[in-house]
Amino acid sequence: MGSSTENFIQILKNAGVKPSIQRIKIYDFLWNNRTHPTIDSIFQVLVNEIPTLSKTTVYNTMKLFMEHQLVRMVTIDESEVRFDVVTQFHGHFKCEVCGKLMDVEIENPVLVNQAKLDFEVSEAHYYLKGICNECNNN
Amino acid sequence: MGSSTENFIQILKNAGVKPSIQRIKIYDFLWNNRTHPTIDSIFQVLVNEIPTLSKTTVYNTMKLFMEHQLVRMVTIDESEVRFDVVTQFHGHFKCEVCGKLMDVEIENPVLVNQAKLDFEVSEAHYYLKGICNECNNN
DNA sequence: TTACATATTTGTAATTATTATAAATTTGCA
DNA sequence: TGCAAATTTATAATAATTACAAATATGTAA
Structure with a gap:
């Protein structure tokens, strides 16, 4: 654990974010749980590790992470903002039955002609x- | 006006939606104002034409329209659900300075290999x- | 046309996510 | 150690959405 914590600290520093305990734990969680969690699910898990954790801190931290390109916001359904620690371009698939959100590998779409210039x-x-498929097969 | 109202009634009927006055006016507005409006902006404009209009009706109607594929929901930023009367695949561009949302013509992206099957x-x-560009040039 | 059942609209209240704010705490440094 | 700045926290305020039930409108059968 020590070594990966060091890595997370370095990632935050490189991005220009001061590594507080809360920020490290949140980044750690995002890195190790690629489920595109919501603010609330991040909070619910981490409040066990940091009993004094406030949901406001999770909001503040995610905003800060976004400003420093450490995460991307994923807004597919209204009333469900999720976060993705993978910032390279990739697609998402959301199952409308079970609600699961998964990564999808796609070719980067190409803008058509003049649109690029605008x-x-x-x-x-x-x-x-x-x-x-899981939901389709039952 | 009479003839286009007839068209809207027909579009709603074809989609399986009973054409009430509220539904016709809302669809009319969406068709003629391709600004990807929010619930609130739809309401603010139409309450002038239908003084008894309730915001709940706008919510209900947009939900119904979505279920019948008459509109698509556009969620780019949290706290800003917008609607698009053009249901064919196309992209959107949102300017982070002026907030304008515009259509973008793109090639339909291609899923890579096994993803299609999942x-x-x-x-x-x-x-x-x-x-x-407008915001960049000033 | 009238009466009635059904669908739709409306207004209000309840719920929920997010933001604002200010006090408390922590951190880094002189 | 003491202090200033940054961060976290708890609470209150805001705003979007949903739930709900009453009121209204619609269509149909007699």
Whole structure:
């Protein structure tokens, strides 16, 4: 554990984020649980490790992480903001039956002709909705 | 106006939605204002035409329209659910400075290898964030 | 046309996520 | 050790959405 904690501290520092205990634990959790968690699920798990943890801190930390490109916000359904520690471009699939959200490997879509010139792009997001195989087979 | 109202009634009927006055006016508004409006902006405009209009009706109607594939929900930023009357696949660009949301023509992205087999897709969404030319040039 | 059952709309209250705020705590440094 | 700045925390305020039940409108059978 010691060594990976060191790694997380370094990642935060490299991104320009001061590594407090809360921030390290939150980043650790995101790194090791690739479930695209919500604010609430992050809080529910970590309040066990840090009993004084406040949900406001989770909100503040995720906002800070986003500003420093450490995470990306995933908004597929209203009322369900999730976070992804993988910041490289990739797609998501959300099963409308079981609600699971999974990563999807896709080719980076190509803008058609003049559209490229009309703005400067900083982020691209792609997601699908449907029914996963597990839910289809029962 | 009479003739386009007839068209809207027909579109709703074809989709299996009973055409009440509220539903027709809301669909009319969406069709003629391609600004990806929010619930609130739809309500603010239409309450002038239908003084008794309730925001609950707008919520109910948009939910019904979604269930009947008449509109698509566009969720880019948390706390800002928008709606799009164009249901064919296309992308969106959101300017992070002025907040404008515009359509983007893109090639439909391709799933890579095995991903296709893992689920049944019903909807695909693609969006970009960045800065539009107008905001860049001032 | 009238009466009635059903669907739709409406207004209000309840719920929930998020943000604002200020006090308390922690941290790093002189 | 003492102090200033940053961070965390708890509480209150805000705002979007949903639940719910009453009121209204609609369509149909007699």
